[in-house]
Amino acid sequence: MKGFVHGGHSGNEGLALKNLMTEHDPSSGEVKIKLKAAGLNHRDLFIPDRHDSSDPDVILGSDGSGVVIEVGPGVKTIKEGDEVVINPGLGWERNASIPPEGFQIVGFPGHGTFAETIVVPEENAILKPASLSFEEAAVVGLAGLTAYRALFTRGQLESGQTVFIPGIGGGVATFLLKFAKAAGARVIVSSRSEAKRNSALELGADMALSDEEEWGEVVANEEVDLVIESVGAATFNRSLSLLKRGGTLVTFGSSTGDSIEFDLRSFFYGQYNLLGSTMGSGEEFRAMIQFVEDHSIKPVIDKSYPLDEIKKAFDYLGKANQFGKLVVSM
Amino acid sequence: MKGFVHGGHSGNEGLALKNLMTEHDPSSGEVKIKLKAAGLNHRDLFIPDRHDSSDPDVILGSDGSGVVIEVGPGVKTIKEGDEVVINPGLGWERNASIPPEGFQIVGFPGHGTFAETIVVPEENAILKPASLSFEEAAVVGLAGLTAYRALFTRGQLESGQTVFIPGIGGGVATFLLKFAKAAGARVIVSSRSEAKRNSALELGADMALSDEEEWGEVVANEEVDLVIESVGAATFNRSLSLLKRGGTLVTFGSSTGDSIEFDLRSFFYGQYNLLGSTMGSGEEFRAMIQFVEDHSIKPVIDKSYPLDEIKKAFDYLGKANQFGKLVVSM
Numbered sequence: 001m002k003g004f005v006h007g008g009h010s011g012n013e014g015l016a017l018k019n020l021m022t023e024h025d026p027s028s029g030e031v032k033i034k035l036k037a038a039g040l041n042h043r044d045l046f047i048p049d050r051h052d053s054s055d056p057d058v059i060l061g062s063d064g065s066g067v068v069i070e071v072g073p074g075v076k077t078i079k080e081g082d083e084v085v086i087n088p089g090l091g092w093e094r095n096a097s098i099p100p101e102g103f104q105i106v107g108f109p110g111h112g113t114f115a116e117t118i119v120v121p122e123e124n125a126i127l128k129p130a131s132l133s134f135e136e137a138a139v140v141g142l143a144g145l146t147a148y149r150a151l152f153t154r155g156q157l158e159s160g161q162t163v164f165i166p167g168i169g170g171g172v173a174t175f176l177l178k179f180a181k182a183a184g185a186r187v188i189v190s191s192r193s194e195a196k197r198n199s200a201l202e203l204g205a206d207m208a209l210s211d212e213e214e215w216g217e218v219v220a221n222e223e224v225d226l227v228i229e230s231v232g233a234a235t236f237n238r239s240l241s242l243l244k245r246g247g248t249l250v251t252f253g254s255s256t257g258d259s260i261e262f263d264l265r266s267f268f269y270g271q272y273n274l275l276g277s278t279m280g281s282g283e284e285f286r287a288m289i290q291f292v293e294d295h296s297i298k299p300v301i302d303k304s305y306p307l308d309e310i311k312k313a314f315d316y317l318g319k320a321n322q323f324g325k326l327v328v329s330m
Numbered sequence: 331m332k333g334f335v336h337g338g339h340s341g342n343e344g345l346a347l348k349n350l351m352t353e354h355d356p357s358s359g360e361v362k363i364k365l366k367a368a369g370l371n372h373r374d375l376f377i378p379d380r381h382d383s384s385d386p387d388v389i390l391g392s393d394g395s396g397v398v399i400e401v402g403p404g405v406k407t408i409k410e411g412d413e414v415v416i417n418p419g420l421g422w423e424r425n426a427s428i429p430p431e432g433f434q435i436v437g438f439p440g441h442g443t444f445a446e447t448i449v450v451p452e453e454n455a456i457l458k459p460a461s462l463s464f465e466e467a468a469v470v471g472l473a474g475l476t477a478y479r480a481l482f483t484r485g486q487l488e489s490g491q492t493v494f495i496p497g498i499g500g501g502v503a504t505f506l507l508k509f510a511k512a513a514g515a516r517v518i519v520s521s522r523s524e525a526k527r528n529s530a531l532e533l534g535a536d537m538a539l540s541d542e543e544e545w546g547e548v549v550a551n552e553e554v555d556l557v558i559e560s561v562g563a564a565t566f567n568r569s570l571s572l573l574k575r576g577g578t579l580v581t582f583g584s585s586t587g588d589s590i591e592f593d594l595r596s597f598f599y600g601q602y603n604l605l606g607s608t609m610g611s612g613e614e615f616r617a618m619i620q621f622v623e624d625h626s627i628k629p630v631i632d633k634s635y636p637l638d639e640i641k642k643a644f645d646y647l648g649k650a651n652q653f654g655k656l657v658v659s660m
Contacts, residue, residue, distance in 0.1 A: 097576030098601050232594055246427030251598045258595040264562055265588040268581045268606035271428050276598035 003115035004310050006048050007057030014053045015060075017310060024111075024119045026072030031125050033084060038113040038307075039063035039139035040317050040326040041171065047108045062088040062106045063141035064113030065134045066330075068125065075122045084125040085137040085289065086113060089145065093123055093282035095153070105142070105279070113138075114310060116330055123282055129293035139299045139325035140292060142279070143171035146252055148288035149280035150228050151179055155250045159184030161225040164242055166235045167255070168205070169196040171325045174300040176228050177203055182295035188219065190235070199323045203300065216241050226250070233257030240272070248273040300324030333445035334640045336378050337387030344383045345390075347640060354441075354449045356402030361455050363414060368443040368637075369393035369469035370647050370656040371501065377438045392418040392436045393471035394443030395464045396660075398455065405452045414455040415467040415619065416443060419475065423453055423612035425483070435472070435609070443468075444640060446660055453612055459623035469629045469655035470622060472609075473501035474509075476582055478618035479610035480558050481509055485580045489514030491555040494572055496565045497585070498535070499526040501655045504630040506558050507533055512625035515556075518549065520565070529653045533630065546571050556580070563587030570602070578603040630654030 003020045026032045038061045047060055068082045078084065088106040092099035106112050106120065128137045150172075151157050163180045165173055168189035180187045181204040189200045190209040197208035207222075209215055215238050224242045229235065232254025240249055240262065249272065267274075280288070291297070302322040305313045306329055313326050333350045356362045368391045377390055398412045408414065418436040422429035436442050436450065458467045480502075481487050493510045495503055498519035510517045511534040519530045520539040527538035537552075539545055545568050554572045559565065562584025570579055570592065579602065597604075610618070621627070632652040635643045636659055643656050 236594065251594055253598070254594045258593050259591060260594045261589060261591045263588050264566065264581055264584045264590045267604075268583070269608055271606045271608060273606070274597075274604040276601045276603070278599055278601060 001116040002307060003059040003111075004061065004307070005057040005059050006051050007053055007055070010053045011048050014048055014051075015311065015314070017308065018057070020059075020115070023117055026070055026075075026119050028073045029075060029122050030072040030119050031068050031075055031078050031122055032070040032117055032119045033064070033066040033086070033125060034069045034117055035064045035066040035113055035115060035330050036134035037065055037138035037327055037329045039141060039143075040313055040328070041142050042317070043105070043142065044107065045314065045318055051108060058108055059111040059115045060107050061112035061114035063138055064118065065128055065137035069117070071122075078122050078125050082125070083128040083134075085128045086118070086120055086141060087124045087126055087145070087282055087285040088141045089279055089282065089285065090121065090124065092279070095281045095283045099279070099281070114307070114328065126286060126289055129289060131293055131296055132298070135301065135304060135327045135329060136299050139171070139301060139327050140289070141285075143325065144175050144288050144292065144299070145280040145285050146278070147172050147175035147179055148291065149284050150250045150252050150277040151176055152183075153280070153284060154275045154277040155226045155228060155248055157183055157185055157226055162186040162188065162222055163226040163228065164188045164190075164224050164239065165228050166190045166239050167231040168200045168208070169193065169323050170230070170320075172230060172252070174203070174324045177205055178297050178300070179291065182291070182297055188222065188224070190215070196323055211235070228252070230254070231256050233259060236260050237262055243272060245270045246272070248275060250275045250277050252277040301327055303327075304329060331446035332637060333389040333441075334391065334637070335387040335389050336381050337383055337385070340383045341378050344378055344381075345641065345644070347638065348387070350389075350445070353447055356400055356405075356449050358403045359405060359452050360402040360449050361398050361405055361408050361452055362400040362447055362449045363394070363396040363416070363455065364399045364447055365394045365396040365443055365445060365660050366464035367395050367468035367657055367659045369471060369473075370643055370658070371472050372647065373435070373472065374437065375644065375648055381438060388438055389441040389445045390437050391442035391444035393468055394448065395458055395467035399447070408452050408455050412455070413458040413464075415458045416448070416450060416471060417454045417456055417475070417612055417615040418471045419609055419612065419615065420451065420454065422609070425611045425613045429609070429611070444637070444658065456616060456619055459619060461623050461626055462628075465631065465634060465657050465659060466629050469501065469631060469657050470619070473655065474505050474618050474622065474629070475610040475615050476608070477502050477505035477509055478621065479614050480580045480582050480607040481506055482513075483610070483614060484605045484607040485556045485558060485578055487513055487515055487556055492516040492518065492552055493556040493558065494518045494520075494554050494569065495558050496520045496569050497561040498530045498538070499523065499653050500560070500650075502560060502582070504533070504654045507535055508627050508630070509621065512621070512627055518552065518554070520545070526653055541565070558582070560584070561586050563589060566590050567592055573602060575600040576602070578605060580605045580607050582607040631657055633657075634659060
């Protein structure tokens with residue numbers, strides 16, 4: 001079968017679409033899925049630097065959807081022919097403050113979704129909502145799960161609250177926007193790009209801030225209950241300054257830098273909450289899929305590529321100009 | 331009556347024990363208390379720099395205990411002769427993430443407890459537990475309330491958990507130690523002073539770390555669920571490094587500096603919680619007093635002074651060598 005792998009050479013030189021000789025059969029408790037589509041994530045861009053190219057080739061890709069074509073012994077909840085979406089978190093089924101020992105993400109170190117088939121544990125194959133096409137379902141996984149945990153489990157967003165999402169445009173941020181609007185919140189976003197600000201407003205954002213302006217002056221009349229931060233060093237303190245006293249800032253990324261300097265005294269006098277978040281459990285994944293179905297949420301897809309052109313998708317993702325998700329179809 | 335006031339001169343020069351001509355009578359909903367004892371807090375040391383000396387004299391002091399000698403119209407829950415302890419938080423009765431508008435602390439800008447009498451709202455006079463002397467009750471207020479909110483409301487400490495309290499010795503820290511032990515937690519403390527480490531071990535601390543050692547190595551086998559931080563810049567990152575993934579750090583002070591630099595990426599991958607805390611509500615104050623009574627907790631009192639020698643108490647507190655609280659008796 002075809003698969004987009006890393007191996008043989010270090011860095012991006014080791015990326016190649018190959019014809020792989022071996023296909024895996026499902027072991028006990030596993031299912032084999034014929035993939036229809038797979039979603040790209042920034043994580044995929046980092047694997048070439050993390051995977052030792054002298055190790056065996058690894059198929060990249062964390063997100064995907066498809067049809068079950070074989071079930072291993074003991075599989076109870078899934079049958080051949082089921083249309084499924086893959087939960088990319090391996091070994092973190094129950095809700096918990098952190099994942100258990102041994103937690104991994106599909107697509108490194110184990111094989112991923114940029115291939116014609118994949119074998120995953122039964123509990124990682126979740127029935128695809130009828131409201132989503134295979135392409136739409138394929139891009140929900142990692143980003144939707146990250147957004148859901150950050151917004152609801154960690155941020156405890158409630159209807160009527162105001163949430164601020166700096167750096168709108170990426171996959172998680174567009175899910176945050178759609179989820180927050182579906183939950184009845186008022187949503188403020190920011191971006192350096194006027195095009196992205198306009199796209200966010202079209203998707204329902206109530207206010208879109210330029211990264212050039214002093215946010216505090218612009219939103220002086222807003223009561224921001226929750227900030228979901230993934231920009232990091234470039235925006236952290238400005239984001240914190242928007243938050244109402246007693247409010248919560250959830251951080252799950254730091255694309256502009258990890259090192260933060262901030263004032264502890266204003267933080268504790270303001271009785272703020274700063275909460276770290278990453279990924280989510282299987283239970284949260286199922287709740288997220290249910291939420292997507294209940295609210296007829298359609299993921300924002302920027303571009304779709306055939307698997308044969310996946311390198312073009314990688315290049316495009318690396319430029320960070322997309323609004324929403326990129327997807328490949330098998 | 332006698333009262334220890336600030337006024338007339340700026341800074342510490344304006345501090346004086348004076349014979350005050352006027353005493354206040356309780357208005358509607360207020361009670362007048364003949365003070366038996368009053369507790370000192372670091373806050374008292376800062377007022378001379380915050381009080382404009384051209385304004386009228388202000389009686390300092392946030393904490394106190396005494397006997398009700400007069401009740402104003404409409405007072406329902408308190409009667410003459412009641413022995414009471416004062417909740418120093420004015421205008422924050424119900425539990426909430428932040429105090430309401432108009433919240434103040436007894437002892438600036440309004441008159442405080444370093445005097446022979448004080449008038450406070452009825453809801454700020456709480457019946458003194460029989461288990462505490464007037465001196466003991468007088469030192470519980472501000473520090474006990476701050477400790478209680480940080481440890482239980484914010485930190486959600488549970489029996490069997492391990493809590494780390496850097497900088498043991500001050501009033502709040504000794505309450506944190508006693509409250510945490512009473513709640514069934516394992517308690518680790520730290521101090522630069524060997525004498526304070528030994529005192530903490532005598533009070534029940536399970537481990538006392540020197541501030542000169544690398545804490546991470548010492549507590550490699552401990553699973554620290556909660557850190558209660560008031561030291562600030564000098565210890566913040568070391569404190570955070572002790573915390574188990576998914577754990578909580580509550581900050582309510584920064585005695586060594588406000589400006590913190592920390593790594594956002596390790597913070598969100600570790601799914602940590604950083605929570606600011608300050609003071610507490612009237613409901614928390616009552617719960618704290620009940621907790622003190624239920625667990626027969628005795629505050630740690632370092633030294634007691636007669637009101638006439640309160641300046642000596644101020645000087646001693648300024649040196650930060652005390653272990654526990656300082657109290658003056660009327």
